[in-house]
Amino acid sequence: MLVPLNFPKTELKLSKQGETIYVWDEFRKKKLMLTPEEWVRQHVLHFLVNHKDVPFSLISAEHAISVNNLSRRCDGVVFDKQGNPVAIIECKRPDVRLTEEVLHQIAQYNFKLRVNWLILTNGLQTIIANVDQQTGSVFYQDEIPSYGMMCATSEK
Numbered sequence: 621m622l623v624p625l626n627f628p629k630t631e632l633k634l635s636k637q638g639e640t641i642y643v644w645d646e647f648r649k650k651k652l653m654l655t656p657e658e659w660v661r662q663h664v665l666h667f668l669v670n671h672k673d674v675p676f677s678l679i680s681a682e683h684a685i686s687v688n689n690l691s692r693r694c695d696g697v698v699f700d701k702q703g704n705p706v707a708i709i710e711c712k713r714p715d716v717r718l719t720e721e722v723l724h725q726i727a728q729y730n731f732k733l734r735v736n737w738l739i740l741t742n743g744l745q746t747i748i749a750n751v752d753q754q755t756g757s758v759f760y761q762d763e764i765p766s767y768g769m770m771c772a773t774s775e776k
Contacts, residue, residue, distance in 0.1 A: 625743035707737035
């Protein structure tokens, strides 16, 4: 289940009860069953903090939003220091292909949040999109931007 991902190894607090593995989620301050998707989510969120200088307190894991009167949850949202969202993170299990349907899901979330950065990953493949909110143009990037870059390109 714990397949190696294309993110740096991170020290997660794991525990086991019977056959079930749990992880302590530093972001939500609770113990969660370690599913393949949670494995990916924990790695990408810790990567943002440890390698992209995103302040720990400015990441919301499992961020609730309403889309077309339906409750939805973004796997992660990064905020600037004024509390404005600047990036949406969507995580999938490593065995889930990042298809157009998956891109559509994160795009729906962005109709609500209107961020300039979309990060979609299954831990093995990552798609990073910089969205120009003025023109609707999408520019695909090779790497996840630093927190400073996320905020600089999101200023309106």
